[in-house]
Amino acid sequence: MCEANVYLLKEGREELFMEKVDRIIPGEDQTLFLESVFGERRVIKAAIREMELVHHRIIIEELAAKPAASGTEIWLDLDTDHGHFHEGEEVKLSLFKGYNMKADPDANWNAPKVIVAGQSGESQAELHLHGHIGHIHLGSDNVGLIQVYAHETGEQELYAKLLVEVGHHHHHDLQPIGLPLEIQPCGYSHARMGENYEVQVLKDGKPLAGVKLRATYASTRNNDYAHNLVTDEEGKARLFLTARGNYLFSVSHDGITSTFTLIKSF
């Protein structure tokens, strides 16, 4: 046996990238060509970090294009891949900074704040920054649909919004939080693959027409946003969902960049 499994290093964790690789050829532009004993071939822009030949393991790390500073944004995500939390369960969220759902490991934080916008008013949540990830714990006594947003001031004002569902079927007419630039889902419901999802962009609470709205998803190989939409006269835009996992919508206008994370349970 002379082949090895190749693992991709992602945020300090190893993910199996390809099994039983028996050929690796470095290519141009820092790419690696990999071929398995099954004939599968893949090319990835990555560097070899470690080779454990006795254990037939090769660890690589993807070399992603660094995001342009002007494109930096923040976004919130659930700390579960279940799509929602159950009543009594501790609600944990994460805050990221980067671009196109790819966190920038060298990102510098500028004292971001996380706010829970409830029906009885707003309250600031505890945020613990560990490297390029912010950890948020909202406790275990939450119920219903919770709107959470993050805000970071700077040359570009950054906002991120997320809807957190605790328990099942807590649907009601969601009112916008009232951010200076906000992406609001139209008719909140569970988003599903193979269906259209509509959002509305609001500037100071009013529909913003003709603005570019970008959308991406966690599994994309694209270095830039996979979808570029333009809002209609009602500030609305629709996207047909074709990817597994969560989506991120992002809009920039008048020195503000605002994101909305769409949580899908599949």
Next chain:
Amino acid sequence: MCKDMSPLEKAIQFHGHICPGLLMGVRAAEIALNYLGVDPDEEGELGAIVENDSCGVDAVQAILGCTFGKGNLYFKDYGKMVYTVFSRSNGRAIRIAQKFDALNHPVMERYRELKSRKLLDSQEEIELEDVLAQVFEWIMSQPADQLFDWREVELPQLDKAKVSKSIQCQNCGEGVMQTHAILTEEGLLCPECHLYWRGDNLVRS
């Protein structure tokens, strides 16, 4: 998962990835359910005859609940994108055939071209992701009658799955369904040992 998955999501989870063949199977299963007006959760009431063993059959299994294991999926190796779905509860059956030119579209041509290549560079892999997303939206958004022809047919007269007693193969000692054992001079053999015994298989796996 504590929330119901949509039929499409069930099919993708079952199949493991998204591809045009699976999506066409999803559309065929949707037609069958709408036409027959049945609930796929009525275990054992639905049946499907599939005339291919391609990706679309996984959608039939995941959405209609017609599976090899339950014995309500019948495979005819005709190499045709045809599905006959029937309900024993209401006695109706529908034959759904993919139109010959259903997938003639520029975006499908580009998808086939990229998939046919043994090696894609990183830019082409990104393009393939984008093209597959376009194929996805296109297939799922097409009116059903642009993709398939269908008509009601007679309810197929097929036996329900039967459980058969296992007996021991006289050569390998493994159990084999009585209905599949073959009587030879060596005694009752399983089909695999029978082939070996006859000399059809010189090398056994």
